[in-house]
Amino acid sequence: MDREKYDVVVLGAGAGGLSAGAFLAKAGYKVLVTEQLPFVGGRGSSMEYKGFNVSTGAGGWLVALKDNIFDPLKVPFNVRMPKVNSVYYINGKCHDVPATGKLRAALSLAANAEEADKVMRALKRAITWELPSDKISLRDWLLQFTSNERVIDVLNASWQVTETGAGGTLSLIKHMRSADYGYAINGNRSMWESIAGVIRENNGEIWTRTRANKILIEDGTAKGVIVTKNLLKKSEAQVQIEASAVVSNIGPYGTLKLGGEKNFCISHVKDVKETLRTFPWLAFQVASRAPILPSDAIGFVTGSRIVNWVLSPTILCPELAPKGKHLTYVGAWIPRNPPWNFSKYLDMAIQDLRDIAPDYDKYAEEILHVAYFIRQAWPMYRSYDGYSLRSRKTSVENLYNAGDAVFPRGMAGQPGAALSGKLVAEDIQKRIKPSGS
Amino acid sequence: MAVKLIEERCSICNQCILVCKEEAIKGWEFPVIDYEKCNECYRCVVYCPTEAMVKEV
Numbered sequence: 001m002d003r004e005k006y007d008v009v010v011l012g013a014g015a016g017g018l019s020a021g022a023f024l025a026k027a028g029y030k031v032l033v034t035e036q037l038p039f040v041g042g043r044g045s046s047m048e049y050k051g052f053n054v055s056t057g058a059g060g061w062l063v064a065l066k067d068n069i070f071d072p073l074k075v076p077f078n079v080r081m082p083k084v085n086s087v088y089y090i091n092g093k094c095h096d097v098p099a100t101g102k103l104r105a106a107l108s109l110a111a112n113a114e115e116a117d118k119v120m121r122a123l124k125r126a127i128t129w130e131l132p133s134d135k136i137s138l139r140d141w142l143l144q145f146t147s148n149e150r151v152i153d154v155l156n157a158s159w160q161v162t163e164t165g166a167g168g169t170l171s172l173i174k175h176m177r178s179a180d181y182g183y184a185i186n187g188n189r190s191m192w193e194s195i196a197g198v199i200r201e202n203n204g205e206i207w208t209r210t211r212a213n214k215i216l217i218e219d220g221t222a223k224g225v226i227v228t229k230n231l232l233k234k235s236e237a238q239v240q241i242e243a244s245a246v247v248s249n250i251g252p253y254g255t256l257k258l259g260g261e262k263n264f265c266i267s268h269v270k271d272v273k274e275t276l277r278t279f280p281w282l283a284f285q286v287a288s289r290a291p292i293l294p295s296d297a298i299g300f301v302t303g304s305r306i307v308n309w310v311l312s313p314t315i316l317c318p319e320l321a322p323k324g325k326h327l328t329y330v331g332a333w334i335p336r337n338p339p340w341n342f343s344k345y346l347d348m349a350i351q352d353l354r355d356i357a358p359d360y361d362k363y364a365e366e367i368l369h370v371a372y373f374i375r376q377a378w379p380m381y382r383s384y385d386g387y388s389l390r391s392r393k394t395s396v397e398n399l400y401n402a403g404d405a406v407f408p409r410g411m412a413g414q415p416g417a418a419l420s421g422k423l424v425a426e427d428i429q430k431r432i433k434p435s436g437s
Numbered sequence: 438m439a440v441k442l443i444e445e446r447c448s449i450c451n452q453c454i455l456v457c458k459e460e461a462i463k464g465w466e467f468p469v470i471d472y473e474k475c476n477e478c479y480r481c482v483v484y485c486p487t488e489a490m491v492k493e494v
Contacts, residue, residue, distance in 0.1 A: 036486070037483075037484060037486060038483055038484065042486075043450075047452070047455055047456070049455045054455060056450070056452060057450075209483065231483060232479055232482060232483055232492075342449070342465070342466040343465070343466065346465055367465070369451060369454070369455060370449075370451060370465040370466075371448075371449060371450045371451050372448070372449035372450075372466075373448055373449070373450060374448050374449055375446070375447070375448035375487055377446070377448060377486065377487040378448035378450050378486045378487050379448065
């Protein structure tokens with residue numbers, strides 16, 4: 001077996017792994033990122049299909065990433081942002097809401113100003129005084145202040161209120177209320193390629209088509225990994241990589257599996273198994289010959305059967321579709337646990353889309369891609385808001401988790417995963433010196 | 438050798454459908470392989486994030 005040596009090895013080139021790798025490489029560490037798939041960006045990436053740029057998961061790009069998290073990397077981003085940041089579909093009609101105070105505006109539209117004020121007062125009190133715990137769902141927390149299902153529906157459009165923890169979600173509302181959405185002009189993958197470029201420019205490496213087989217642990221400390229590189233190629237080979245720190249972006253279950261449960265403190269194993277709650281989701285993308293939605297903004301859908309989120313990226317970024325064609329991205333909550341009835345969910349979602357897009361049958365040509373993200377290994381999120389692991393450190397010294405199971409409190413999605421990687425990089429910089437220093 | 442889907446591992450992300458050049462994989466739920474069309478290029482195996490698509494020996 002070949003042997004190589006790096007300062008830090010990162011398993012997985014998703015948002016958390018690339019972020020950790022980029023900040024460490026920029027700080028002078030010799031970094032290797034391994035990725036099983038042939039591309040970077042994981043569920044935040046995209047691929048070409050029938051001339052369309054189809055998302056592998058995330059539908060839009062949160063500009064919060066650019067402004068708050070990756071600024072120090074000085075990476076060129078190509079994002080177009082809608083003039084109106086968000087719209088709400090209420091009773092089938094599309095409503096613009098102001099960038100500031102959008103939740104209050106949506107609640108007023110869905111119910112009335114009095115009900116909106118009541119809920120906003122409760123939200124403000126929780127956010128500025130004391131957040132509730134995650135022992136109750138956001139729905140149960142809301143029911144203390146309103147029984148109006150239309151109000152609850154507005155919040156359900158953004159957060160699956162029956163499954164998300166109240167504390168975690170309110171913390172998210174507090175921290176991400178000003179987040180802006182945009183679309184990557186050349187597709188989501190191009191954004192992650194930019195971050196990967198930072199790693200390569202700083203003498204780091206990214207090995208795609210490389211499966212991690214084992215995390216090497218000796219005496220409670222991570223020592224490296226064993227990988228198989230060039231998967232399914234003639235040059236496929238096992239390599240042992242020695243490293244001072246290992247960052248896992250493959251999820252805490254994957255970290256346990258590769259490290260061997262017996263090498264972790266039983267409290268950590270228990271934390272992983274009892275805390276994380278896989279968050280499944282239905283997402284599908286429709287090709288059409290004209291836009292089927294009236295707005296290019298991110299659309300939150302209330303009062304629907306199942307759909308919570310719609311995007312029409314090609315109104316703003318025609319580059320994402322063949323000339324004269326359009327792409328609509330639809331997201332829908334599905335139940336957390338089986339038994340699932342997938343065909344029923346898709347039928348319901350298409351009916352929802354018809355309700356808010358009267359021209360659906362006139363312009364839609366094909367459902368390009370349908371995904372359900374039901375497994376912990378490749379979910380929408382590795383855990384519902386409020387049920388992330390509190391620490392990015394595992395019980396094994398110098399072995400970290402990054403990504404969507406270890407969101408910093410108040411963060412989610414790509415920004416949360418990216419920030420988790422950045423925080424891991426900061427911790428490594430405090431503890432371990434780069435070999436070249 | 439052929440390609441086989443291990444359903445218990447499949448997350449139904451359906452990336453396999455997107456990458457199959459022969460359009461040999463269909464489905465809006467668990468992917469279904471059309472073995473008449475499959476040319477055993479194994480792109481679906483390489484692109485499967487959960488190792489649900491495997492080379493059957």
